[in-house]
Amino acid sequence: MEELEIVYAHPSRRLPRRLIRRLVQAVLEGxxxxxxxxxxxLADHAVVRELNRTYLGHDYNTDVLSFPxxxxxxxxxxxxxxxxxxxxxxxxxxxxTFTQEACRYVVHGLLHLVGYNDAAPEDRKRMHQLExxxxxxVGLL
Structure with missing residues (x-):
């Protein structure tokens, strides 16, 4: 991997760096x-909601945001x-588990950066299968 920066912006919740790196590598290779x-x-409601409001005009919580x-x-x-x-x-x-769900969001966001879309039901189904x-x-399911 060229450069993966993992930023912990949540006051208390964490995911293991090693797991995140393995997960990102699996998606890149796959x-x-x-x-x-x-x-x-890796943030909290406040950070993600503010980005959602500022850049997408959506004033609500969401699980993951990707910016190519x-x-x-x-x-x-x-x-x-x-x-x-x-x-x-x-x-x-x-x-x-919390870790499985949070890692699903990591994969989902990365799939968006790869070029997948989830606007249509069949696209959502495909992304879920890939997740x-x-x-x-990486042994999470």
């Missing part, structure tokens, strides 16, 4: 893309903001 730069910010910094095919360069509070609040309803694939690849 999607056959190269990482130029990725800033992965390039449109070069085969290259990942961008920022992902994961709301660890959302993962903590919602993991049980999906039968997942499962990469979570399984």
């Amino acid at each position: 999607e056959r893309v190269r990482l130029r730069y990725l800033s992965l910010v 910094l390039t449109e070069t095919p085969g290259v990942v360069e961008g920022e992902i903001y994961v709301d660890l509070d959302t993962a903590a609040e919602r993991h049980a309803e999906f039968g997942a 499962d694939r990469y979570l399984q690849a």
Whole structure:
């Protein structure tokens, strides 16, 4: 990997760096893309909601936001903001652990940077299948 920056912006919740690195590597290899730069910010409701409001005009909490910094095919360069509070609040309803849910958000954000979209139901289904694939690849499912 060229440059992966993991930023802990949550006052108390964490994900293991080693797990995040393995997860990102699994997605990059599986999607056959190269990482130029990725800033992965593990944040709380306040940070993610403010970004959602400022850049997307949505004044509500969300699980993950991705901001691409390039449109070069085969290259990942961008920022992902994961709301660890959302993962903590919602993991049980999906039968997942906090770590599984938060890592799903990491994969989801990265898939957006690779070029996947989830606007249509069939696209959401495909992304969910890919999320499962990469979570399984690192032993989380």
